[in-house]
Amino acid sequence: MKTNEKATLGHLLGAADALHEPSTLKGAALQADWQNREDYHDSDGAMPWRNPGEDAAERKAYQRARDRLAGLGLVLVTAGGKRAGLTAAGLDEARRLCGLPVLADSLCGLDFIHDAPEEVRWNPGGYVSEAQLAGLSPTHRQGLGLPRLPDSAGGVYDAVLPLLVGGLVAWRGCSYSGIFLCAMTDTGRDLAERRRKAGEARPKDWPRLVKRCRKIKTRCPAATDAYCDAWRAVLDGRATATPPRPNVHQHEDPVDAPESATA
Numbered sequence: 037m038k039t040n041e042k043a044t045l046g047h048l049l050g051a052a053d054a055l056h057e058p059s060t061l062k063g064a065a066l067q068a069d070w071q072n073r074e075d076y077h078d079s080d081g082a083m084p085w086r087n088p089g090e091d092a093a094e095r096k097a098y099q100r101a102r103d104r105l106a107g108l109g110l111v112l113v114t115a116g117g118k119r120a121g122l123t124a125a126g127l128d129e130a131r132r133l134c135g136l137p138v139l140a141d142s143l144c145g146l147d148f149i150h151d152a153p154e155e156v157r158w159n160p161g162g163y164v165s166e167a168q169l170a171g172l173s174p175t176h177r178q179g180l181g182l183p184r185l186p187d188s189a190g191g192v193y194d195a196v197l198p199l200l201v202g203g204l205v206a207w208r209g210c211s212y213s214g215i216f217l218c219a220m221t222d223t224g225r226d227l228a229e230r231r232r233k234a235g236e237a238r239p240k241d242w243p244r245l246v247k248r249c250r251k252i253k254t255r256c257p258a259a260t261d262a263y264c265d266a267w268r269a270v271l272d273g274r275a276t277a278t279p280p281r282p283n284v285h286q287h288e289d290p291v292d293a294p295e296s297a298t299a
Contacts, residue, residue: 039258041101042133045110046259047088048122049130050266052081056200057193058166058207058216059274068277070286077203081121082114086269088262127201133259135252137245142198143231144241145169146205149220150228151239155295158210163217163291165210166192171243174294177214184215191249195242199224208288217291 055076061069076083085102089095102120105111110126113119122130128138152164156174167176170189177184185192196218199205204224210217220228231237254260 038101040097041105042256043088043258043262044098044101044105045122045126045130046134046256046262047098047266048083048111048120049127049134049136049259050263051083051086051270052076052122052127052201053197053263054267054270055083055274056197056207057271058209059271060209061274064279064282065275065277067279067282067285069274071280071284072274072277075280076121079114079119079121080112081123081127081201082112082119083121085113085118085120086266088265127198130259130263131198133254133256134263135254135260136194137198137249139198139202141245142195143227144238144245145196145199146220146224146228147231147237147239148242149205149218150225150232150237157294158217158291159294160289161208161217161219161291163208163210163219166196166216166218169196169218169242170246175215188250189246191246194249194252195245208291210291 055073059069072083087095087098089098099117102111102113105126106113106120110123110129112121112123112126124139128140131138148169149164152168156165156168157163158165165174165176167185167189168174170176170185170192172185172189178186196205200207200218203221204227205218206221207216207218228237
């Protein structure tokens with residue numbers, strides 16, 4: 037595989053991860069975020085194609101790389117080339133190149149959420165907090181002006197992103213504590229229950245995966261550099277995005293804190 041093909045995979049993965057990473061948004065930007073994630077899953081992972089090339093020659097080279105990857109079944113191209121994304125095989129290959137866990141690695145996180153006891157869940161919805169996923173108290177939050185979680189919890193985000201991008205887990209904000217909450221989607225719950233019945237569930241592997249994700253070792257610097265550039269561009273763009281369907285308005289229903297926080 038050529039270097040610019042690897043970079044294209046990293047670019048598309050960075051955009052997908054950035055779209056799904058939990059982020060504090062309000063107003064029109066929040067509505068746009070919901071709608072753009074819905075569009076992502078409704079279109080099997082296609083997003084607006086943002087060519088990473090800096091000049092005409094580079095842009096043509098990246099477009100050819102994208103189209104070659106589509107021929108290999110790693111990339112999906114739609115809307116006459118205006119939208120592109122990674123197939124399931126493409127997501128796995130891009131994550132390997134960037135040294136990130138693939139979906140199969142992260143399924144232990146789905147098992148972990150499925151097995152979480154009721155007393156640590158926000159309800160309705162059966163949500164588990166990012167703090168709980170990091171092995172901390174369900175309502176752990178650092179002080180004003182500090183990151184939500186300590187540096188030791190940083191691996192949680194890379195570990196859970198394959199589940200978010202794969203549509204197996206969804207996130208939401210929580211005004212009670214200011215941290216983010218995660219819950220299984222219907223698809224994720226069905227898979228978790230099948231894994232448990234088949235004896236394939238590995239919830240105890242989750243803390244090890246989070247620890248492993250604290251130190252990411254890339255296999256391809258070009259893919260990782262492209263990932264980081266796309267991730268930053270999409271993450272920053274979410275803060276000022278406008279809803280594709282401005283007349284559609286969604287809202288988050290209140291959730292109650294877990295019993296362990298109120299006992």
